[in-house]
Amino acid sequence: MAKAHRNLIRGYAEQLRLFGTPPARFGLLAMILVFLLLPTVVQDDFWLSVLIYVGITAVGAIGLNLLTGYCGQISLGHAFFIGAGAYVTARVGGDLGLPLPVWLLAAAAVGAALGGLIGPFTLRLRGHYLAIVTLGLIFIGEHLWRNLTGLTGGNSGTSVTAGAAIGPVDFGALSIAGESYSRNQGYFWLVWGLVGVIALLAKNLVRTRPGRALQAIRDRDQAAEVIGVRAGRYKIGAFMLSSAIAAMAGALFGSYQQFVSPDEWNLLLSIQYIAIVIVGGLGTIFGSVLGAIFVGALPALIDRYSDAIPGVRTSVGGEGFISVFALNQAIFGLLIVLFLVLEPLGLAGIWLRVKNYFKAWPFSY
Amino acid sequence: MTTFLQNCFAGLALGSTYALVALGFVVIYKSTGVINFAQGGLLALGAYLGYTFAEDLAMAFALAVLLCCASAALVGAGFERLVLRRMVGRPPFAVIMITIGLLFVLEPLITAIWGFRNKQVPNPWNIRTVEAGGLVFGVRDLWTIGLTVAVVLAFFLFFRYSSLGLAMRATAFDPEAALAQGISARRVYAVSWAIAAALAALAGITMAAGPGGLSPSIGFIALAAFPAMILGGLDSPAGAVLGGLVIGLAEALTRGYQQHLAGWAGDNVSVIVPYLLMIVILLIRPYGLLGTREVRRL
Numbered sequence: 001m002a003k004a005h006r007n008l009i010r011g012y013a014e015q016l017r018l019f020g021t022p023p024a025r026f027g028l029l030a031m032i033l034v035f036l037l038l039p040t041v042v043q044d045d046f047w048l049s050v051l052i053y054v055g056i057t058a059v060g061a062i063g064l065n066l067l068t069g070y071c072g073q074i075s076l077g078h079a080f081f082i083g084a085g086a087y088v089t090a091r092v093g094g095d096l097g098l099p100l101p102v103w104l105l106a107a108a109a110v111g112a113a114l115g116g117l118i119g120p121f122t123l124r125l126r127g128h129y130l131a132i133v134t135l136g137l138i139f140i141g142e143h144l145w146r147n148l149t150g151l152t153g154g155n156s157g158t159s160v161t162a163g164a165a166i167g168p169v170d171f172g173a174l175s176i177a178g179e180s181y182s183r184n185q186g187y188f189w190l191v192w193g194l195v196g197v198i199a200l201l202a203k204n205l206v207r208t209r210p211g212r213a214l215q216a217i218r219d220r221d222q223a224a225e226v227i228g229v230r231a232g233r234y235k236i237g238a239f240m241l242s243s244a245i246a247a248m249a250g251a252l253f254g255s256y257q258q259f260v261s262p263d264e265w266n267l268l269l270s271i272q273y274i275a276i277v278i279v280g281g282l283g284t285i286f287g288s289v290l291g292a293i294f295v296g297a298l299p300a301l302i303d304r305y306s307d308a309i310p311g312v313r314t315s316v317g318g319e320g321f322i323s324v325f326a327l328n329q330a331i332f333g334l335l336i337v338l339f340l341v342l343e344p345l346g347l348a349g350i351w352l353r354v355k356n357y358f359k360a361w362p363f364s365y
Numbered sequence: 366m367t368t369f370l371q372n373c374f375a376g377l378a379l380g381s382t383y384a385l386v387a388l389g390f391v392v393i394y395k396s397t398g399v400i401n402f403a404q405g406g407l408l409a410l411g412a413y414l415g416y417t418f419a420e421d422l423a424m425a426f427a428l429a430v431l432l433c434c435a436s437a438a439l440v441g442a443g444f445e446r447l448v449l450r451r452m453v454g455r456p457p458f459a460v461i462m463i464t465i466g467l468l469f470v471l472e473p474l475i476t477a478i479w480g481f482r483n484k485q486v487p488n489p490w491n492i493r494t495v496e497a498g499g500l501v502f503g504v505r506d507l508w509t510i511g512l513t514v515a516v517v518l519a520f521f522l523f524f525r526y527s528s529l530g531l532a533m534r535a536t537a538f539d540p541e542a543a544l545a546q547g548i549s550a551r552r553v554y555a556v557s558w559a560i561a562a563a564l565a566a567l568a569g570i571t572m573a574a575g576p577g578g579l580s581p582s583i584g585f586i587a588l589a590a591f592p593a594m595i596l597g598g599l600d601s602p603a604g605a606v607l608g609g610l611v612i613g614l615a616e617a618l619t620r621g622y623q624q625h626l627a628g629w630a631g632d633n634v635s636v637i638v639p640y641l642l643m644i645v646i647l648l649i650r651p652y653g654l655l656g657t658r659e660v661r662r663l
Contacts, residue, residue: 074458124651127457128599133647136640139588147631157647271469274462274558298456300471318417326473333469336547340466341451 016207018200025126035192039185048184050300055191056252058292061194061276062285063204063245066273069283070206071238072218073122074130077137078273081111081243083145083265085250086160089150093162100166112240114245126221136345138267145262157261160254164190181207182272189255194252195289198245203285205241214238222357258347268329275332279339281348295335299328371615372621377510378506379514380613385568385595388520389561395600396557397536398457399449402464404565405587406471411437411566412486413479414585419561421489426489430570434563439563442555449521450554468584476581484579486570509571516567517606524602533557537600548560589616589636592643598656607654612639 003060009015019028043047064078087105093103123132145152152158166170173188205211213234216224225231254260272295280291306312306324322330339346383654386404393401418429444467452460493504494501524530529552535543536553544550555611563589573579597604620635627634652658 068458072456072458074461084626120648125647128394128461129595129647129651131400131461132595133644135588135591136637136644139640140637143631143634145501235448271465276463322473322477326476330473333466333471333473336462336466337448337470340455340463341448344455344459 012041014347031196035196039181039188042057043182043185043224045182045184046304048182048188050155052184052187052191052256053253053300054293054296055143055195056249056256056272057276057296058195058289059191059198060246061273061288061292061296062198062278063242063249064273065277065280065285065288066202066206066214066245067238068277068284069230069241069281069287070211070212070218072221073235073238074127075200075239075242076131076133076267076270076274077118077134077248078140078143078242079265079267080137081114081246082250083141083260083262084114084256085111085247086260086265087145087250088247089162089251089254090153090158090160090260091151092242093251094160097163100162100164100171100255103162103255104248105246107251108244111250114242114247115240115243116236118239118243122235122239123232135267138265141265142262145265152262157259159200159259161258162251162255164255175197181188191252191256194248196246198283199289202245205268206285210234210237211346218283251277268332271336272332275336279335280317281346283344283350286351287346287348290351294347295332298331303326368621370500372617373526374500374502374506375621376614377502377610378509378613379617380593380610381510381611382568382572382586382609383590383593384609385513385516385564385571385608386587387594387609388517388602389564389568389599390590390594391597391605392557392564393561394594395602396533397449397554399460400599401558402461402469402562403444403467403559404590405584406475407437407441407562408565408569408572408587409475409581409584410440410471410569411473412560412579413484413568414566415570415573415577416479416484416486417537420484426487426574430567432564433570438559438563441558441560444562445555445558449558458602472584479581481581484573486573486579489574505571505575508521512567512571516564520602531557586597589639592639595607595643596646596653598653600657601603601610601653601655604653604655612642615639615642 004010005015009020014020019196033278038051039048042051060078064075067073067075088107090101090111092106093100094099097108118134118137121130125133134349142340146155146156167291171190172183174181174186189341213224213229216227216235221231276291277288278294279293279295280289302309302312303324309327312322312324312327343349345352366613388410389404389407390401393399395471402659408440414436415429417422421428422429433466448463448467449460452463469607495504495507524534532548533544533556535546535661538551540550541564543553550641568586569583571581573658589612590609595608596611597606617637619638623630623634647655
């Protein structure tokens, strides 16, 4: 009997394999190579810092996508959990001086606990009501961050001195085989390594039983309950998991930036994450990372090249039609509207179509 | 006692602004099932348009108010026509996000056109006050309350007695049955967006014509109207008014007494009181004070 073509999928197990086909394995190899070599090729601090922020954003976006894209729960409060993670890091990693694995997990634990507090609401409220309760989280959170001065430093913010060392390897001052690397290079490997780990865990979660339960709840929660899915339990679980991942993103953010203030955890940050998830593609892990690269890099690029964009005002009272901040906001808004109206599947959907076109080539019509 | 009544009055004045905005939310929610997060943008747009008409074009204040409500209504209907109509039948998440996207486009546009600096809207009521029974009433606050009462009355009469109002109630109750009776759902949707935008603009201009003046942050008032709407129940116009007043009162009373009674809670607690109140009520009554309990059916 002739051997089946290597691209042919012959069963459900094969369909679910992460890197089953040769092109996928080639893609994985390419990604690993880029991950390892990029900081040695691009040594410019600006570009490395943009990539690091994009990576941190990708972590948070994976969390939000698990909640919104897979479980269908709307949350406008993502910024609250990110902020909580940053402050936990400031205290656990900075004041107590504990190493990276400890403060990262501590942030995740606190995030999960705070996410669990939303539990009673997720059980009773749906859709619109939940969106507004989570909107309230942003404002209550902002009040807390400004007033719990012992924890957060109040309005003036707090410095985060958490180190980035895992055992003997210090990502803040990396030195391998006599070659020493800058802090930005080290953080690139740290952050994108974590993106890879978390994306892999998330991908594995969504293709197993709990992941299918989440998607059943998203598609029709009552029907899911009827066939035996404990919808309430999974909803709270999704909230806790998403908050834990958000808090980890906040922890990385704080530790990289070394300083955080309450002004950062506002509604705009939550909206930025929603824009990322929508632009990247709801309900795809790969899309979260694509969206983070696309949307997360925008503010930094606009800031850097604001002189070159016509009509943008670069200083207070300067010439120009629109400020950098307002331009960012308008672009997030526009991206959300355009993608939802024209391309609801997001960048991941475009990617999928391109892929299918070439898969079926030359019979692609 | 006097201070208490004084605080209550301030709360009612604030609450009637919330009630106007919340009423706008409810109109759109009832007829189209959408929560319009862009309401704050429409409110700010109305306030700035009012400023342009009254100050730059030196119109009479009443005329400026009418014109700014009318132009905001046009913008609202335009939103519905250009964007929301394409979203019919899509999941609520997508529709909510569309309105958030609109808000985030509208706000920078407003600052780009009118700038960040505070504007002084001509204030037809000045800062005059009326004294009665030992209490001091600001004339502006009296006007705000009076206008709200008039608008709310007109609103309920419109829904009760006009044929368009009847069509809107029918569409809200059962869109398909209404369509089968020859009611134009398109017209109903466009009108609800127009009404909501006009209500927001009215709230905006009454806020702007006060002592604080007009600044881009005025759209935040709409965010405080969310708890008012949720508190009253998403689909109940009467609930929106009630919720607005309750939230306004709670906020004003907190502002008045919190420093003495609960200073440990920090500054500006009054800003988050609407949300705290909303959360407590939602745990007791998930569908608000007057909202309809959702029937879940497979």
